[in-house]
Amino acid sequence: MDVTSETPISAEPDGAHPRAASITLEGVGKRYPDGTEAVRELSLEVRAGELTVLIGPSGCGKSTVLRMINRLVEPTGGRILLGDEDVTRVDPVALRRRIGYVIQNVGLFPHQTVLANVGTVPRLLGWSRDRVRRRSAELLELVGLDPKQFGRRYPHELSGGQRQRVGVARALAADPVVLLMDEPFSAVDPIVRTRLQEEFLRLQADVRKTIVLVTHDLDEAVRLGDRIAVLSEGGRLEQYDSPAAVLGAPASGFVRQFVGADRGIRALAVTPVTAEALDPAPADPAGLPEVALGSSAYDALAVMLTSGADRVLVTAGGRPAGLLTRERALAPAQRQG
Numbered sequence: 139m140d141v142t143s144e145t146p147i148s149a150e151p152d153g154a155h156p157r158a159a160s161i162t163l164e165g166v167g168k169r170y171p172d173g174t175e176a177v178r179e180l181s182l183e184v185r186a187g188e189l190t191v192l193i194g195p196s197g198c199g200k201s202t203v204l205r206m207i208n209r210l211v212e213p214t215g216g217r218i219l220l221g222d223e224d225v226t227r228v229d230p231v232a233l234r235r236r237i238g239y240v241i242q243n244v245g246l247f248p249h250q251t252v253l254a255n256v257g258t259v260p261r262l263l264g265w266s267r268d269r270v271r272r273r274s275a276e277l278l279e280l281v282g283l284d285p286k287q288f289g290r291r292y293p294h295e296l297s298g299g300q301r302q303r304v305g306v307a308r309a310l311a312a313d314p315v316v317l318l319m320d321e322p323f324s325a326v327d328p329i330v331r332t333r334l335q336e337e338f339l340r341l342q343a344d345v346r347k348t349i350v351l352v353t354h355d356l357d358e359a360v361r362l363g364d365r366i367a368v369l370s371e372g373g374r375l376e377q378y379d380s381p382a383a384v385l386g387a388p389a390s391g392f393v394r395q396f397v398g399a400d401r402g403i404r405a406l407a408v409t410p411v412t413a414e415a416l417d418p419a420p421a422d423p424a425g426l427p428e429v430a431l432g433s434s435a436y437d438a439l440a441v442m443l444t445s446g447a448d449r450v451l452v453t454a455g456g457r458p459a460g461l462l463t464r465e466r467a468l469a470p471a472q473r474q475g
């Protein structure tokens with residue numbers, strides 16, 4: 139391959155319309171050669187630019203689903219579409235260059251520098267040396283690593299969290315249409331994990347990729363997911379919904395049990411205060427604690443607790459929008475059997 143020539147395979151992202159493709163699974167199944175039916179028949183649509191989390195007990199088929207999308211595992215039934223393109227009709231190697239893949243422990247090449255690791259796919263795509271270098275440095279900056287300080291280091295000279303960021307930068311380097319992430323943050327300690335998740339959310343607000351992320355961690359699913367797919371054994375889809383709906387209205391006994399007893403508190407954190415929950419604002423609201431419309435029910439309750447009040451004034455654009463009582467704020471936590 140001519141590594142000095144530019145190729146049109148991957149266009150530069152254009153800020154207004156970042157390149158991201160929807161993913162459609164239609165009755166997808168995987169039976170491994172030993173007869174294990176890891177996924178029976180799964181249908182799921184991930185909208186372009188959204189982050190979908192796959193969650194479920196160990197062995198339910200999450201990784202198998204993820205790996206069928208980039209054909210590290212070949213489906214034995216059904217269809218997978220990237221946009222409107224059937225992935226089984228695409229050369230798997232070319233396909234994987236268009237799909238970013240981040241795994242636990244990252245899998246960086248130990249004998250290559252950070253910059254070289256990040257530039258792996260663009261190099262394979264035949265980008266010029268200069269363009270690869272520029273893009274890799276840009277990506278390192280995007281994930282919060284100074285290319286001057288870290289670019290020439292080797293993976294063993296980084297912390298676990300820094301390695302994870304390099305993994306994300308590498309996965310984004312060729313501007314993939316889709317990003318697949320398998321337990322990407324589970325190898326780091328809880329404090330670093332929370333920070334990485336927050337940074338990752340900021341990054342995603344910028345790049346708006348279509349992301350499928352596998353995790354064991356319900357808090358991570360709730361924090362990161364636009365939608366959560368709860369799977370049970372055999373890749374059975376128990377519920378596919380927003381975090382608030384999964385926590386607030388579990389679709390089955392399985393989901394209810396899976397999300398556990400503390401789902402009420404989690405539901406408060408992901409349910410925003412909306413205008414429908416409000417009583418009319420009093421004529422003179424002076425002295426009442428305030429929160430902005432759209433804050434979480436959890437935040438509204440925290441304000442009530444710290445101020446000793448049993449209601450808060452909810453404001454929109456700085457003006458009173460209504461009153462939220464403690465009972466109404468608690469409703470998302472109680473809306474479940």
Ligand SMILES: Nc1ncnc2c1ncn2[C@@H]1O[C@H](COP(=O)(O)OP(=O)(O)OP(=O)(O)O)[C@@H](O)[C@H]1O
Nearest residue numbers: 170171172174176195196197198199200201202203
């Ligand atoms: N190569 C393989 N050959 C046979 N069976 C396999 C193979 N890979 C996975 N399986 C089986 O398929 C099922 C689903 O595995 P998979 O790794 O997709 O689950 P998972 O939900 O990602 O699990 P975990 O959360 O433990 O990582 C399991 O029963 C597993 O033992």
